[in-house]
Amino acid sequence: MSKRQNGEGTIFQRKSGLWCAELTIGYEGRKRIKKSLSSMDREELLKKVNEERRKLGLGLPVLLESNSVTVEEWLDEWLKNYKEASLRAKTIDLYKTVIEKHVKPAIGKIKLSKLNAAQIQGIYNGLAKEGKYNMAGKTNVVLSQALTMALKVNLVPANPNTACVVPKKAQAKIAAMSKEEQALFENACRDNVYGRALLFLLQTGLRVGELIALMWEDYDEDSGTISVNKTAVRVSAPTGNKNKTEVMVNPPKTQTGERVIPLSKRAIDIMGKQKNDESKNTIIFSSAAGTMLDERNLRREIANIASATKIKTHLTLHVLRHTFATRMAEKGANVKALSKILGHSTIQMTLDVYTDIKKDFIKDTMSLLDDNECGNSTVTGKGDIAQSQSNSSD
8 A cells, every 4th residue: 555645644533523534644664643623613623724734835835725626726726736746748638628628718727626527427427429439538537637636636526537438439440551552652751851751660669759869879880779768748838828839859658668679671771771861960860950841841741641641541640650560460479579679568468459460460370270281181971970980099
């Protein structure tokens, strides 16, 4: 069981009517140091509890009356004091978007203690009706966490989100390009940094953020390997201007995301061309100004290829990763090795999500049965079956 954080505790009422609170204010080794507070009035006790939390440096304001706290007030405090220090900037951006665009307009002014499941369900159903199933799921994540914490600090009697159901759309599997489409795509890639970047994604299965963050120091020319140890993400600038963004470089989300990938001959050729053009820069795939490529420009490049070719598969940057995994699987790659190359945390993820084995390959695989050693005999009738059974030792 994990330790309580400073300021966490419980509030309860004794038979005498006295309201009591026990707060964790620190630890001596594994022993919890507690502080007890009490009052005959619950709201008065809550004032004392919140004042104690504020003294502990949690930054929470004194809530004069728990019944006066609105949903939007709590979400702001929850995000600032419980999440910002532990989440990546990209995730904080996402949480803020969910709260500002989808939660506050719908239920922001409602008193937190009066919030019910039907009001929350209305948000999920409305997003699903607009076809925003993914956003409904993200909104559920935010509200689930925020209301769970509100319950822990005794601002709500129960978490109403637990009674809600998030509508889900049937998962559409991202299709990989066929071999013919891949050939068309490769021929359409320009011999510049953008075309080479797309081809490199197709040869390595890297995530686009991983590719953008690659430095020349990550490339070992002698061994022909690339070290993946960071990822680039675009986030809102700290100025507060929603229209201003900046690129941040973070370590991979998981330990399996950090890996060393052996490069194919074609990938090494791409590195050679890039080195001739960009060796003066620290970034492998850099813009004309020597900065990291903008993912938006890569998306624009792949959209131009889609419109200029007869490729039927819906082309996105992530399709290149799917296509890489599919080609590897079709060639009989060891699934565990492929999982490590892709940076997956489990082999099942590789099997379930990133391979789209084509019908022709499945047909070719089944035809292997035609080449087995037992395929020369023929069964001519019931007598043959009976004779075969009588000769069997099983």
